Amino acid sequence: MADYRGKSRIDRRRRRSRSRSKDVRGGYKLITAEGFIFPIVDYGKLVSYADKMSISMKAYLDVMATESDAATARDAGLAISWDELANRALAAESYVVAFPDTPERKAIEIKYLNYLNMYLIGLNNTPIFDYDTFLILPEVKSQYEQMATTHAGTITGQLTKQLLSILDTTEGAVFAKSKNGEQTNIPAIQQFRDKINASVSSKLPASKN
Template identity: 40%
Template sequence: MIRKKGITFCILIISLAGIVACSNQLQDRGDHHNNEEEVIEKQYKEEEIMKEFEQISKEDLNLDSIVSFIDKNIGRVSYKNAGIMVTTLEEAQKVFLKNLEDRFYTPETQEGLDKLFQVEMKLDCLADAAKGDLKELLEESTAKGYKLAAAEGAIFPIIDYDFYTKYSSFVDEELKAYIEVMAVHSKKLSAVDAALVIGWEELVQRAIQQEKFIEKYPDSDKIEAVKELSNWYRYYIFNGLPNTPLFSHKDDEMNPEAKSVYASYIQRESEGKLIEEIKEFMCLLEKNGYKGSKEVENFIEDVLQNN
């Protein structure tokens, strides 16, 4: 009798297990089905978002609308589509910049900016001090992702790549790296009025950052923009500028700060084409008593041409 009850109990346990297993399978199928529906729904919504974005981006370069749309929707799309949004904004900014420059380069605007601008005053403070149409122009420029730069007695707009850093976490690593390279440059320009406005240390540091991007992403859509920037930095490294020469106009002596910085870099850095070129450059200069010469000029010309 006891044995019979035991068998019955075992059968009951097995039956319950089967019911639970079937229930779990149905639940799994249900969850899978729900997941599929969620994926399909997300894809549909993303397609709708991108269609709307495409339409907005074609409407007379309305940068305010483009920026507003990206801010609201970039977190709802894939890395790929987020990249399309950011790249579209950049291209629109480049086109609109020509229009904006025309509005800045009028005698009235430049005269108004010149009256406001004081020594040591930050350019981004001009909008606070301005009034009327000039204030509207400056505030519009900032809202559209531009910042002010000054050179040769004029104040003008440039693309503010620091504006793009808020999108960095939504795009892939390649575009994120590009934004970082461009933001470093636009945050503080390397040269103004034929003079370096950053130190030799930062000059080399930025150039290395640009070189790393070029080496890591040789097929990037942004490669030409970074190469163009890199070429300028390399020119400054090996030549300096008229108002910040690498070699003294008086006696051809190498700038002592640059000499110290370059020596420091070749001691602690071992990789990269730029570092190898600086090493060769410093070896040649050592033989020449760290002075400019025809041999040094030929070396610089070869380095810049073969880049």
């Protein structure tokens, strides 16, 4: 006699499996990071419904979709160009300034701080300086100069200009080299880094919520 109960269990598993696959196709995508696979919201698909949303929600989805379509960082390194990172920081800042009272403001503010810290400090596997000389990388300095000039009225531009001014006093050194050739902090730059988040918080508009 056929084991219909076993067949039924298999059918239920298949239905659940198909359902999970449909969920992934319907609004999530699978990504890998440091050997792990996990789902994230596919905001790019939600943007297609923008004509039915408020202006603030569309702006929120635009910021989130940019990240879900192409992750900023992967395995402690930058996965996009410095120019693209600058654009993402500016877009996130623009959202918070334009829509300070939305429920989504906090999420975008956190993302902005993350982008800004990566931009001004760098990542372990994508530093802003040369590991041998500890001097600011030419391509990074060029991006900073463009940011400070083109976006002088933004918080991102103002903080970048501050960092450039400090780098002028250190002759481009992001870190000092000890007698043993080891990397050591430069007080002025360390102080700047420590105050990035506080500086941003003091400049962003307050939320009424």
